[in-house]
Amino acid sequence: MIENLLESMHHDDFEALADDIKNSLEAHRKWMQRITTALVTRQPMDENQFIAPDAHLYCHFGRWLTKTFEDELFQQSSFLKIEQYHKQLHDSARTVIAQLNLKREINIKDFELFMRTQKEFFDMVMMLFEFSVLNKQQFDPTTRLMNRRAVDSVLANEFSRMQRAEDYYCCIAMADIDHFKEVNDAWGHDVGDLLLGHTAELFNNAIRRHDTVSRYGGEEFLFIFPDMDLEQAGIVVDRIRKQLTDASISHQGNLHRVTASFGVTQLCRFCDIKGSIKRADIAMYVAKEKGRNNTVTIDSRAIVGQTSYDHLNNDITEVMRQHCRQVKPNSD
Numbered sequence: 001m002i003e004n005l006l007e008s009m010h011h012d013d014f015e016a017l018a019d020d021i022k023n024s025l026e027a028h029r030k031w032m033q034r035i036t037t038a039l040v041t042r043q044p045m046d047e048n049q050f051i052a053p054d055a056h057l058y059c060h061f062g063r064w065l066t067k068t069f070e071d072e073l074f075q076q077s078s079f080l081k082i083e084q085y086h087k088q089l090h091d092s093a094r095t096v097i098a099q100l101n102l103k104r105e106i107n108i109k110d111f112e113l114f115m116r117t118q119k120e121f122f123d124m125v126m127m128l129f130e131f132s133v134l135n136k137q138q139f140d141p142t143t144r145l146m147n148r149r150a151v152d153s154v155l156a157n158e159f160s161r162m163q164r165a166e167d168y169y170c171c172i173a174m175a176d177i178d179h180f181k182e183v184n185d186a187w188g189h190d191v192g193d194l195l196l197g198h199t200a201e202l203f204n205n206a207i208r209r210h211d212t213v214s215r216y217g218g219e220e221f222l223f224i225f226p227d228m229d230l231e232q233a234g235i236v237v238d239r240i241r242k243q244l245t246d247a248s249i250s251h252q253g254n255l256h257r258v259t260a261s262f263g264v265t266q267l268c269r270f271c272d273i274k275g276s277i278k279r280a281d282i283a284m285y286v287a288k289e290k291g292r293n294n295t296v297t298i299d300s301r302a303i304v305g306q307t308s309y310d311h312l313n314n315d316i317t318e319v320m321r322q323h324c325r326q327v328k329p330n331s332d
Contacts (some may be wrong), residue, residue: 065086177196
């Protein structure tokens with residue numbers, strides 16, 4: 001389904017997709033206009049994009065689609081269906097143009113098929129265009145990451161996968177920039193936004209393509225690591241923490257560094273999503289208490305009997321705090 005792209009595409013991908021579709025549709029509109037003009041004026045057409053057996057590969061849209069399919073992300077049913085409609089449109093056009101070039105009367109059924117296929121093709125592409133425009137709104141403008149509403153749908157999908165497969169695992173991590181309020185107070189919100197963008201870009205570049213990182217609120221970020229156990233996730237997240245610590249960004253002659261505290265846990269199949277996020281949040285606050293710029297994990301399997309987090313109280317929170325484990329920094 002087209003909606004599955006949301007989990008794998010970033011803000012810039014949707015921007016580019018919308019622009020590419022818009023430009024390609026405009027090129028195809030001109031392609032249609034040239035055919036219509038030729039049919040009315042009875043002028044032969046001899047260009048490859050009109051008469052070649054593989055004419056669908058010669059037009060602007062066809063060239064864009066071929067390039068798009070080089071990325072495995074787009075090799076899914078929705079795009080394959082568009083490719084099918086596009087080829088059928090060129091095939092039906094070639095039939096009508098062949099009659100024109102032979103100075104024959106245009107068969108009405110062939111022409112109706114051409115027009116019907118053209119409508120189906122444009123309807124399908126417009127659906128994709130509307131999808132790309134709509135999903136641009138599901139990204140945070142400062143960090144260009146998914147916003148909270150968008151990532152909630154990714155969490156729901158991962159949770160659903162866990163319910164269907166007992167051997168499927170997924171981990172989440174909450175990150176919070178250290179001393180961010182002090183940065184805003186000392187340097188202003190422009191520098192604060194700059195550091196948010198810097199942090200987001202580093203996070204986004206550090207994860208796998210099928211992982212997700214979002215701006216969850218303020219200076220908080222939420223990671224989703226599909227098909228990864230807690231030990232692996234702890235190592236990966238602490239590696240990201242170190243990359244952030246070692247990085248810096250310059251602004252108006254001043255060098256700024258930023259650190260963050262991370263809490264990692266499993267997305268638990270035996271409690272609701274809210275409970276798993278709360279567990280990651282608690283681990284992150286323990287990382288703060290341990291001096292900040294740390295990674296702390298909570299193993300949900302160690303917390304026996306706590307299957308509902310709807311009514312969290314101090315006792316349950318304390319139980320989870322007792323199961324916090326700090327990830328030892330890798331010497332690499």
